[in-house]
Amino acid sequence: MTKNKAGVEEVLKYLNFFMFGSLIIGGIVSLFLKGGLGITSFVLGWLIGFLNFRSTKKDGIGTIERVVEGLSPEKGAFLYIAKFFLRLFATGVILFVGLALLKLNVYYIVAGISVVYLQVFLGSIYSFYIKKLEIV
Numbered sequence: 001m002t003k004n005k006a007g008v009e010e011v012l013k014y015l016n017f018f019m020f021g022s023l024i025i026g027g028i029v030s031l032f033l034k035g036g037l038g039i040t041s042f043v044l045g046w047l048i049g050f051l052n053f054r055s056t057k058k059d060g061i062g063t064i065e066r067v068v069e070g071l072s073p074e075k076g077a078f079l080y081i082a083k084f085f086l087r088l089f090a091t092g093v094i095l096f097v098g099l100a101l102l103k104l105n106v107y108y109i110v111a112g113i114s115v116v117y118l119q120v121f122l123g124s125i126y127s128f129y130i131k132k133l134e135i136v
Helices: 008-034 038-069 073-101 105-131
Strands: 004-006 133-135
Touching: 008 038, 008 105, 038 073, 038 105, 073 105
Parallel strands: 004 133
Antiparallel strands: none
8 A cells, every 4th residue: 555645735635625615615604594693603713723823833933944944942942932822812802702792603613623523633634544655
């Protein structure tokens, strides 16, 4: 059983396909179940999850590149963790505004956030076990 060689961008192409597909399907389902409030809540949750995933990926790759270029690993780890906690704080502020001020549905927000990470998991299984891709 041989594995196909693939770059990170090729694997992320599959993940993006799965994530945008889940946005469309989840948006349609939430529209039928709860109407405009449901789709707004689901899309907000999906955007939070998607932006957190993309920025975490970008920061991780950037930190590794800076450490390879000569930045001390301790400083690189500190910067990565600091950005992670700032992103976590921003997520909390966005959720507060959505829940307290806009009165969005918490269940659909959680569903939107969860579906992104479920799609990352399923997309990874698809890429590495079904397509037999290997990151080089």
